[in-house]
Amino acid sequence: MDSPPQLQNFFESCQRRIEAVLSDEIKQCDASHSLREAMAYACLDGGKRIRPVLVYGANRALGGNMADADPAAAAVELMHSYSLIHDDLPAMDDDDLRRGKASVHKAFDEAIAILAGDALQSLAFAVLAETCRSRTAVTRLKQIQVLASAVGANGMVGGQCLDCCATGSEASLQALEALHRLKTGALIRASILLGAHSADGVSDQQLADFQLYADCIGLAFQIQDDILDVTADTASLGKPQGSDQHNDKTTYVSLLGLEQAKSKASELTGQAISALTHFGSEADLLRELAAFITSRAS
Amino acid sequence: MDSPPQLQNFFESCQRRIEAVLSDEIKQCDASHSLREAMAYACLDGGKRIRPVLVYGANRALGGNMADADPAAAAVELMHSYSLIHDDLPAMDDDDLRRGKASVHKAFDEAIAILAGDALQSLAFAVLAETCRSRTAVTRLKQIQVLASAVGANGMVGGQCLDCCATGSEASLQALEALHRLKTGALIRASILLGAHSADGVSDQQLADFQLYADCIGLAFQIQDDILDVTADTASLGKPQGSDQHNDKTTYVSLLGLEQAKSKASELTGQAISALTHFGSEADLLRELAAFITSRAS
Numbered sequence: 001m002d003s004p005p006q007l008q009n010f011f012e013s014c015q016r017r018i019e020a021v022l023s024d025e026i027k028q029c030d031a032s033h034s035l036r037e038a039m040a041y042a043c044l045d046g047g048k049r050i051r052p053v054l055v056y057g058a059n060r061a062l063g064g065n066m067a068d069a070d071p072a073a074a075a076v077e078l079m080h081s082y083s084l085i086h087d088d089l090p091a092m093d094d095d096d097l098r099r100g101k102a103s104v105h106k107a108f109d110e111a112i113a114i115l116a117g118d119a120l121q122s123l124a125f126a127v128l129a130e131t132c133r134s135r136t137a138v139t140r141l142k143q144i145q146v147l148a149s150a151v152g153a154n155g156m157v158g159g160q161c162l163d164c165c166a167t168g169s170e171a172s173l174q175a176l177e178a179l180h181r182l183k184t185g186a187l188i189r190a191s192i193l194l195g196a197h198s199a200d201g202v203s204d205q206q207l208a209d210f211q212l213y214a215d216c217i218g219l220a221f222q223i224q225d226d227i228l229d230v231t232a233d234t235a236s237l238g239k240p241q242g243s244d245q246h247n248d249k250t251t252y253v254s255l256l257g258l259e260q261a262k263s264k265a266s267e268l269t270g271q272a273i274s275a276l277t278h279f280g281s282e283a284d285l286l287r288e289l290a291a292f293i294t295s296r297a298s
Numbered sequence: 299m300d301s302p303p304q305l306q307n308f309f310e311s312c313q314r315r316i317e318a319v320l321s322d323e324i325k326q327c328d329a330s331h332s333l334r335e336a337m338a339y340a341c342l343d344g345g346k347r348i349r350p351v352l353v354y355g356a357n358r359a360l361g362g363n364m365a366d367a368d369p370a371a372a373a374v375e376l377m378h379s380y381s382l383i384h385d386d387l388p389a390m391d392d393d394d395l396r397r398g399k400a401s402v403h404k405a406f407d408e409a410i411a412i413l414a415g416d417a418l419q420s421l422a423f424a425v426l427a428e429t430c431r432s433r434t435a436v437t438r439l440k441q442i443q444v445l446a447s448a449v450g451a452n453g454m455v456g457g458q459c460l461d462c463c464a465t466g467s468e469a470s471l472q473a474l475e476a477l478h479r480l481k482t483g484a485l486i487r488a489s490i491l492l493g494a495h496s497a498d499g500v501s502d503q504q505l506a507d508f509q510l511y512a513d514c515i516g517l518a519f520q521i522q523d524d525i526l527d528v529t530a531d532t533a534s535l536g537k538p539q540g541s542d543q544h545n546d547k548t549t550y551v552s553l554l555g556l557e558q559a560k561s562k563a564s565e566l567t568g569q570a571i572s573a574l575t576h577f578g579s580e581a582d583l584l585r586e587l588a589a590f591i592t593s594r595a596s
Binding site for chain 1: 326327328330332333334337380384387389390407408409410411412413415416417419420421423424427428434435436438439442443446447449450451452453455456458459460462463
């Protein structure tokens, strides 16, 4: 990862932390061995953990402490992992490779993959609902509201549905943006908001700033994904290079061309950073993260 | 439905009520048309609504009012509907018929079925987390904890996983019971507990009584399902008669024989009714419901 040293340290600290939290949560599942194995396979030791980093980043921007943000960080990553398992299924994107290893339905089987995804979604809500001295019931309930609304039919799943329907037919830029605001944007926005609610006393103005920041980086993240699908190789991507083109998907690159897609991503990065002008140096990591999203190579 | 008049009226009143609540919730999904259609197809105008009836029944046994139990009743039925969609998928039980009509993946397609199930699970949590003047944040959080733990790897999904793995190999009575305590029992128990938490001031003793009641009727319900798979016809079942035998599934009937399975179901009904001795006449509906579960013909 080619990120500035401060961000690099923060990333690594978040990654270690979330790995331990997720590992603990999955260990507590005492049902079927293969189900727990599949859940662990999908969640542990993989991925950039950008969503947990956003949770911890928003928490830090408000002067919170990391421990209070652990449940929210785990919840968004559990939700992300479940969505990847289901997206990879043969009936959906039919991807055999994920994060450089066999996708869950290939490593296990389709039934286990469907069930592991289902169980990870439940676990995400369970983690947020767990008793925790440092967060009030009202706060935890607010986090659950934000997450449930971000991942359902009006959010992530709705976006995935648009994506399935859109394959093979040319979408407009507006339709593509609407799709990604739901499919990836909603959970990225929820990550920031859950992080904000894990610190004390976030104001409405701060929530609005965070939302704008999240919307910009969410879209920038997707544009960069589309760019990397064309410019990166399979080894760095951990999934087959050129799969969007192969699946006849409309992307920012197919609609705008490579150069214009790059400018749009960079413009969104600028907007994301501007959204944080009311914050002090505690938000520097979020600023760096915005820049990193469009400079990342994988 | 061949149930006593009082229970019959209560059932019909619960069914009308839950239909309206679910319909309202699904109308609020403004994402993809086909996704919303599939969610409505799976949830509306079908099923006996036994889980919502349990929610309303426990609420009534504690002198609560029905409106306070609406979110919990909706949540358990949404969860049940999602689990049926995913259980019917080709990679799971591969059932083409459900409640007398094509299962969701046949009426729509597999991708939509997976996504509709996913969205219904999220919606169940969203409904419980929604702001409601009559329930405190602590109560709603407790309900979410109970539901999340009932449907995840340590509950319903864990049970479905055991069921998938068990197909084709002879299970012991103990293993079968463990499977059903998770697969169907956990959500039935959660229904009673969510109903209990929707009324004011449920005591620990009352919760323990309800749990025992729920565990007995949960198992009795499954045994009756196994009996009906052998004795009822496809039209009353709304799914192919004899499908357990066809799928080489171990059932209470295959392990105990028809007569002994009937005695066990009836014994559990007695235990369920005994569990409610500390309750007055407000719990009569739950008592009648216990008896109905093993006398139902579909």
